[in-house]
Amino acid sequence: MGKTPLQLYKELPSTEQISAGDRSWHVKLLRRMLAMAGAAPIHWMNPAVDVDWHFDDNLLTLVHAFQNANGLPVSDSVDDACWKKLAEACETAPVGNGDPLPAAGPARDRVARRIVEIAQAAEARGIREHGSNSGATVRMLLRHAGLDGAFAWCMAFVWAVVDLAYFLEQQMPPVLEPVQKRSCSNLVAWARLHHSLIENPLHAQPGDLWVQRGGETGFKHVGVITGVSGNRASTVEGNTNHRGSDEGEGVYAHARPLDDSQCVVVRL
Structure with a gap:
């Protein structure tokens, strides 16, 4: 961490x-x-x-x-x-009070725009699995997250996008241990500790991460927010499908509700 x-x-x-x-x-x-x-x-x-x-x-x-x-x-x-x-x-001091983070300035804005661009480009390429949680691109994403084998890869996709965005903008990305890059719940715990968690998802901005509630550990799926309109977010997600599953076979764009009973938002 x-x-x-x-x-x-x-x-x-x-x-x-x-x-x-x-x-x-x-x-x-x-x-x-x-x-x-x-x-x-x-x-x-x-x-x-x-x-x-x-x-x-x-x-x-x-x-x-x-x-x-x-x-x-x-x-x-x-x-x-x-x-x-x-x-x-x-x-x-109380940690993670859920208040919206103020804009972080031009450097962070550039990174956020780059995150959106990379996610949209990945979706346009039509990235798909070849075998369950497998295929050359999926294996590359998993290895980037420190995993060797067939695993759920929504987090691996997000981190490949985020790391590349920071690299292209010549900025240092947030420092996380591999465990935070593999688990949605661990990501949320890290974000809460570092005041990067936005409990009220209506404060979401493009370039943030949409994290879906559910599963045994509290959070089960993640995607990149590429746009916000009212109480809905446009997202690009890995390991999903055209129906919005959290166990799919590719990278797809979705429209997701910004409802605090269903999700939280992480701003990196």
């Missing part, structure tokens, strides 16, 4: 005092920890967002507010006491 800001903080041999005007990796960590503690924009928790490394005036305002709310001296620096208080706040 990708490491949370709190985990990264705990692995530091020592904390570095940073001050307004500084530019460093610690400033990025500060932004992500403030977001995790509920004291900064929530999309800074999204690993797809490349947060600013500059300790600017806007960040200083958030730091002052955090210091004041937590009984710390209000200053233009983040010292060891402030780091520790921030870590405590992260420990007790």
